[in-house]
Amino acid sequence: MSELTLPFTRDRLGTREMCELILHSGQVALRDINAGELPFEYSANKATLVPGPHGPILEGTPRFGPGYILIKALVSQEHTFFSLINQLALRVVDARVRLDGICGNVSGGMIPGFVLKLYLSHLYGGPVYYFYAREMRKEHGSREMLVGVDNTPFIKEGMNFGDVEELVNNAQTTCNAALTLRASGFRCTHAITILDYANSAAKIQREAINLTQISLVTLPELLAYARDVGKWPGPVIDDYLSYLESPDDWAARNQEAIIRTLQQKEEEHHG
Known part of the structure; x- marks a missing residue:
């Protein structure tokens, strides 16, 4: 199948051009916590407020932070989405990788x-x-x-499937998918993503299972570009970088803001 009706170019975009596409999409947000803005609550949050001797205190594992990136939402912005996937395909070819197929990782990697x-x-x-x-x-x-494998005669064991996610942070789901593919009789030599957080722990996990990451843009590159163009003040970007370095330390420094976020959530819940 060589016909393609999607927008296509063989011209390679530079890193800054791809960063601009992502930032212009509006799917990257940073908040100025030091100026009083409330942090984002992430889906993995397991913290609640309990009464304390001097007011409410946090109990559990807080999962809040000053930044939110929703690459999976780019599917609604056709120009940006197709441009980035076009570039990602060129990146795979430039890496001299010949894949038999693609495995989309639920949910962000499916489309x-x-x-x-x-x-x-x-x-x-x-x-x-x-x-x-x-x-x-x-x-x-x-x-x-693996959905779509069985009773499909043209998909055969031994084929090399690349695992795709829209972004990679700690690489847990990436590595799990690669191991599942291998345990199911397929090869999986490469993981492929639009945005790689360039997490050092993730790199160690991938190396441990001999999995190579192909990415379009790294989060450090995206934030460096955002700083260059003045998208957010330098201290706001620095705060997000400190969060990425240690989410637990960031939460410990910003407990007051996290408590205010949970209090606001409770007020909204009770009307």
Whole structure:
């Protein structure tokens, strides 16, 4: 399958151009916590407020931070989304990787993965197959977690499938998917993503299972570009970088702001 009706170019964009596309999308937000703005509450938050001798205190594991990045939301912005996936396909080809197929990682990697396989099919001049992996958050699973594999005669064991996510932070789901693919009889030599947080712990995890990451932009590159163009004040970017370095230390320094966030949430819940 070499026909392609999607927007396509063989011209490579520079890192700054791709950073501009991502920032212009509006799906990257930073808050000035030191100026009184409230932090974002992440889905993994397990903290609650309990009464204390001098007011409410935090109990549990707070998961709050000064930044929020929603790369998966780019699917609604066709120009940006197709441009980035087009560039990601070129990046795969430039890495001299020949994949038999793509495995989209639920949920953020499903649509990028499917569109990536269309671009790669055009660039390779031949078929690139697709299926998706579900429930990869906790641990790697079995073949039943791979949807679209069974009763599909053209997908064969031994084929090399790249694992796709829209962004990679700690690489847990990335590595789980790679191990699931391998345990199911496939090869998985590469993980592919739009935005890589360039987390050192993630790098160690990937190296431990001999998995190579292909990424379009790293978070340090994105934040450096944001600083250069004055998207946010330097101290706001520095605060987010300090969060990325140690979320627990950041939470300890910003307990007052986290408590105010939970209090506001309770007030909204009770009307």
